[in-house]
Amino acid sequence: MASRHLLQTMQFTDSASRSPWPHGGVPPPTAMSSPFSSRKPRMHDGHPTCVNLTPIPHTDGHLWRKYGEKKIKNSSFPRLYYRCSYRDDRNCMATKVVQQENDADPPLYRVTYIHQHTCNPSPPAPTAADVFAEPSPAKAEHQVFFRFSSTGGHTAASADPVVHQLRQPAATTGVAQAQLTMLSDDEQPASIRSEPPGRRLSMFRAVVDGLRQMRSLVPPPSARVDDGWDSFSAFDLDTCEFSLDDELLCGDLMYFPDNVQQ
DNA sequence: CACATTTGACCTGT
């Protein structure tokens, strides 16, 4: 699969631990509608929620305990209810609801997260202000931070925009880390959200140019199928399309090419 | 035995 690559050091745990969201640092794949937009955290009974679509609803880096299952009207699949396993001893009120969406292979699940985890205090997730911010000299010494938006998939028509984060340590280390993630609207700076689509596209292309430079510093190994870089090898800078050649493991999430195309 | 899951009952909002 595409997760192991280069020095077998694809690491996603850092962002996972810093994210308020249950998946490796950012919300997982889902349908989105415009550049730099994605699912918005919504309010659920006055509590923030995050709705994700994923083929692997059960592995998101947290420990859940199932507490209910309900047949839902007009749905072929039951709705599963989970709460954080640390609810009692750590007073963590995070819950999630898993609803199978279809019978595809693999099936797609809609996962609704309610409340953020308070069971495992960790440094705050990168704020929206970090997006497109110049890395500090200290940070740049260890890694280069890229976050960019693109349309995902092989065709522009079917492609929903996603926002990706690509991370790489200093080229001098010879170790590359790549992370394909997505940012919710709330994780993106308002300055970007408010930009017209054309302007956002330009910004995205500028970041992709940076990505190309970064790749030139540490070229991807050739003929490696399970190379994370392969996931980014099909960028079309004119159309901002990309494709995945293989599954990509991101944190605890498995991205499948077909799903990324959505 | 401890813990997780299952599943029907119960509760609540519309």
Next chain:
DNA sequence: ACAGGTCAAATGTG
């Protein structure tokens, strides 16, 4: 009344 969310006893598992 109905649908959806939660509880909790029964059951399963290591």
